[in-house]
Amino acid sequence: MRGDTLSETIPDRPSTPLSDQNFPTSSPVQDIRPRARISGVGGCLPRQIVTNEDLAQRLETSDDWIRTRTGIRQRHIVSEGENAVSLAAQAARNALEQAGVGPQDVDAVIVATSTPDQVFPAVAVRVQAALGMRAGFGFDVSAACSGFIYALSTANAFIGTGMAKRVLVIGVEVFSRLLDWEDRATCVLFGDGAGAVLLEAGAAPGEGILSTHLHSDGTLGDLLYVDGAAGTGTNSVLKMQGREVFRHAVVRLAEAVDEALDANGLCGADIQWLVPHQANLRIIDGMAKRLALPAERVVVTVDRHANTSAASIPLALNEAVRDGRIRKGDLILMEALGGGLTWGSALLRY
Structure with a gap:
């Protein structure tokens, strides 16, 4: 998004620490539903880095113009052998490794993306295959830049209702395939990559x-x-x-x-x-x-x-x-x- 000067500003929110607030002493109804927690995180970025200076060589732009308006100085862009599935699968492997969980113990894969490699099958089921998962289910969520929040909320609901105990939630984008590389107003803003979390039941209140x-x-x-x-x-x-x-x-x-x-x-x-x-x-x-x-x-x-x-x-x-x-x-x-x-x-x- 371009950082054009606007009259709107984000208003300050009053900040009073929770410890200084008074709350009712009545006991709420106990929630016995399974609660979800993040047990592992992972990420994967493409090998190729494209700097602002690289873009300035073929666009009417500059490093200063981009940094001043966005804060961006570089981005990762996919190259040969990299795509949405490969990035998402590696991010998922990293999250599983940190959690100490094998893919066979995962019940579902939810992928947030606006840039799938194919119209279908979903990136999620391709990731299932890449991880060697032969059980569970997977699907994609399309909500653009809000996609990870949407996918996290969906996974949390599955765990809360008992439909799943472990869910891989992945955000992956290859926005470089959707950009007009002659439009300096948009092509300088985006990059490619994938991030993943493993969501598990078992969080304490x-x-x-x-x-x-x-x-x-x-x-x-x-x-x-x-x-x-x-x-x-x-x-x-x-x-x-x-x-x-x-x-x-x-x-x-x-x-x-x-x-x-x-x-x-x-x-x-x-x-x-x-x-x-x-x-x-x-x-x-x-x-x-x-x-x-x-x-x-x-x-x-x-x-x-x-x-x-x-x-x-x-x-x-x-x-x-x-x-x-x-x-x-x-x-x-x-x-x-x-x-x-x-x-x-x-x-x-x-």
């Missing part, structure tokens, strides 16, 4: 996925869309009204964040980590300011990954878990907005 919140407004679908479907023709090119998408993102993401906090009786001061969709550094910084979170408590990868759409949140989570920033017990807030328009948030205790 107050741990794991605390709540998820999903929204969409189809009347705004023409603000960000792709003509045609991936893999079906030469007219499958991303179109975006950058200024309008930015404007709606500012408002809708603030609403989604408030919804998650209010649903759990929390405020910004209670959050240890913000792991946002990585579309534009100005939006990320604005949300952090609204929550009164210092920069070191916000996971940022947009500078190196660009916008990897549904893959951006799990890729950022994977990086922060593996480098030791995010630890067991930390309270994490996620939020995203994408084409549709779709948007949502998730709150979890890692």
Whole structure:
């Protein structure tokens, strides 16, 4: 999304730590449903790195122009032998390895993507095959940049109803195949990659996925869309009204964040980590300011990954878990907005 100057700003949210608030002492009805937790994370980025300087050699743009408006300095782009399935499968393997779980113990695979390799079969069932899974089920979710939040919420529901005990949730995108590489307003914004989490039943009360919140407004679908479907023709090119998408993102993401906090009786001061969709550094910084979170408590990868759409949140989570920033017990807030328009948030205790 382009960082055009707008009159809208993200309003500050009052921050009072949970410990300073007074809550009713009456006991709520006990929830005995299985609770989901993240037991493993994984990521996979293509080998090829394309810098802003590389793009400036064939477009009327510059490193300074791109960085000032987006915060991006490079992105990963698939090359020969890499596609959505290969990236997703490797991210899944990494998540399973960290969790110490074999693919035969996974009940379902849910993949969030807008850029499948084929119209069907789904990326999820191709990943099943790549992992050697002969049981369970898999399907794809299409909600653009909000896809991972949608997939996480769906997996959480499966676990909550007892339909599954372990679900691989993967966000993967190969947006390079949908870009007009002559359009500097869009092609500089996106990158390719995959991120995965293994969601398992067994979280204690107050741990794991605390709540998820999903929204969409189809009347705004023409603000960000792709003509045609991936893999079906030469007219499958991303179109975006950058200024309008930015404007709606500012408002809708603030609403989604408030919804998650209010649903759990929390405020910004209670959050240890913000792991946002990585579309534009100005939006990320604005949300952090609204929550009164210092920069070191916000996971940022947009500078190196660009916008990897549904893959951006799990890729950022994977990086922060593996480098030791995010630890067991930390309270994490996620939020995203994408084409549709779709948007949502998730709150979890890692």
